[in-house]
Amino acid sequence: MGELEMVVDILTLFPEMFAGPFDASIIKRAREKGLVEINLINIRDFSWNKHRTVDDTPYGGGVGMVMAAGPLFEAMDWIRTRRGDPGRIILLCPAGRLFNQEVAAELAREKHLVLICGHYEGIDERVAEHLVTDEISIGDYVLTGGELPAMVVVDAVCRLIPGVLGESASAQEESFADGLLEYPHYTRPREYRGYRVPEVLLSGHHEKIRLWRRRQSLLRTLASRPDLLARASLTEEDRKILTSVLEELKS
Numbered sequence: 001m002g003e004l005e006m007v008v009d010i011l012t013l014f015p016e017m018f019a020g021p022f023d024a025s026i027i028k029r030a031r032e033k034g035l036v037e038i039n040l041i042n043i044r045d046f047s048w049n050k051h052r053t054v055d056d057t058p059y060g061g062g063v064g065m066v067m068a069a070g071p072l073f074e075a076m077d078w079i080r081t082r083r084g085d086p087g088r089i090i091l092l093c094p095a096g097r098l099f100n101q102e103v104a105a106e107l108a109r110e111k112h113l114v115l116i117c118g119h120y121e122g123i124d125e126r127v128a129e130h131l132v133t134d135e136i137s138i139g140d141y142v143l144t145g146g147e148l149p150a151m152v153v154v155d156a157v158c159r160l161i162p163g164v165l166g167e168s169a170s171a172q173e174e175s176f177a178d179g180l181l182e183y184p185h186y187t188r189p190r191e192y193r194g195y196r197v198p199e200v201l202l203s204g205h206h207e208k209i210r211l212w213r214r215r216q217s218l219l220r221t222l223a224s225r226p227d228l229l230a231r232a233s234l235t236e237e238d239r240k241i242l243t244s245v246l247e248e249l250k251s
């Protein structure tokens with residue numbers, strides 16, 4: 001068993017939604033290795049009534065229901081008694097800080113995360129004001145709730161935890177840690193329906209292959225995500241490659 005690197009407590013109304021993504025592949029292996037512990041906590045278990053409701057009508061009137069603060073505060077009390085104060089208490093919501101690789105790396109440094117999956121028209125504001133430490137959005141679209149965003153965050157964060165990815169994958173991680181888009185990948189056969197693999201990849205010339213791949217990453221990033229290029233950590237070699245690419249485009 002590996003040393004426990006991360007505990008993730010997920011507060012949700014639909015724990016059953018998480019069966020699947022966390023019971024397969026890399027996250028499953030990380031849990032089996034004891035590197036990551038993921039606990040699904042049903043907010044309804046902290047309901048204030050025997051009907052297990054956790055929402056109520058909005059003060060000030062209006063349509064829809066609001067998720068009550070009480071059950072969420074009491075679920076946090078329960079988590080604290082079991083495991084002490086979490087490093088972050090994250091509310092998944094459209095108004096949150098946009099999630100990206102940088103945020104994933106920041107969260108991966110924590111030992112204990114709590115993710116709150118909201119529902120209904122909204123959550124009592126006292127949760128955002130007095131309970132959570134971070135609000136995170138996975139993009140500018142409204143979903144049925146915070147569960148899918150929670151799965152995205154857990155996936156992106158857990159894969160950064162030491163030991164979760166295999167040696168080769170984590171080595172690859174290093175090469176893309178500089179924020180460029182990936183170079184194209186090919187595997188057998190050398191030709192498929194007339195589509196051939198680039199000759200350089202068949203040459204066995206490792207230095208040429210490395211340069212070709214780096215050039216492809218820079219070209220792809222320039223073409224599709226110039227914003228990433230502006231933020232990427234480029235080497236002197238990269239700048240020379242980009243200069244030659246731009247010269248070629250001009251000619």
Ligand SMILES: c1cc(-c2cnc[nH]2)ccn1
Nearest residue numbers: 092093137138143145149
């Ligand atoms: C995070 C949460 C959400 C969301 C939560 N509830 C409805 N949409 C959307 C995007 N990122």
